[in-house]
């Protein structure tokens with residue numbers, strides 16, 4: 001007899017959503033975000049959801065929403081269909097062994113398998129990842145309008161709403177001296193009321209970084225994220241040694257092997273842990289463990305996911321023994337459309353985790369039907 005927990009369908013659905021304002025990074029200006037949502041459904045109708053997002057198509061990493069969909073549809077879904085979803089660890093091993101790379105696609109599938117398994121067990125997904133030590137996460141906001149005055153006004157509004165009191169500034173597009181002036185103006189405007197950090201997204205050479213970080217450090221900036229290209233871990237290490245202000249690795253961390261290398265090189269003071277960039281939730285856990293055993297700080301990163309990917313990340317970050325720098329799981333707040341049946345809860349500067357089983361969130365079938373890229377597709381049942 002075929003078990004009711006047999007996987008019948010694996011679907012990947014692309015959804016394009018406008019952002020609330022242009023989001024300017026050194027590598028891309030985003031005016032919309034594309035979610036690659038994955039739904040795994042079993043014979044008995046039970047389903048699990050996952051999500052992958054990239055930034056600026058192929059401008060940030062090697063995968064795109066379209067590559068995630070194509071590679072799941074053609075190569076990864078056939079490895080899962082007909083298999084028993086309860087054996088999720090074996091299925092994850094099959095995915096790892098049968099396909100190279102494709103960290104984002106694998107993360108979306110892993111999330112859906114874990115959501116499914118946790119739902120069947122009636123526990124939050126965090127229970128499968130070691131268990132929660134916190135029910136809410138301090139959450140930073142990214143100021144990236146490209147305009148100093150507008151960024152200050154945005155930060156003031158967030159403080160007033162009690163939604164964020166740590167601000168990450170995206171820099172690296174303009175000349176370093178212009179960026180430094182922009183950052184320090186915002187830092188001064190928020191003095192004593194909020195923390196200011198910068199993310200350079202690999203834009204600087206080591207020499208540019210040396211000069212600019214010295215000024216940012218003197219100006220009271222609290223954290224410097226990925227100032228130099230991911231290919232130059234030795235340069236990152238020299239900067240980490242030279243400055244007191246903590247240096248955080250982001251793009252340099254494509255999973256546990258990179259984490260191990262960076263730790264051995266003393267290349268960073270803090271790791272930004274991202275579930276998809278790490279290759280999945282368990283791989284991201286390993287990245288966090290490597291940080292912890294080496295006494296490095298931890299930060300919960302984002303790829304500007306929608307509600308499903310944001311909650312998958314939050315479920316993992318809730319299990320970290322320490323989360324020294326909080327997280328930046330604000331992705332859904334950057335989008336104009338709410339896709340979940342119930343929006344995520346942001347309160348008192350923190351993202352609240354739901355207590356329900358699995359991810360604790362679900363896309364709304366009607367909203368999904370209206371917003372999916374292939375609108376002619378049959379409505380999900």
Ligand code: MUC
Pocket residue numbers: 055142144170199201250301302303304328
């Ligand atoms: C990154 O590089 O950290 C996170 C926040 C944001 O605005 O962009 C991302 C990616």
Ligand code: MG
Pocket residue numbers: 199201225226250251272
């Ligand atoms: Mg970053």
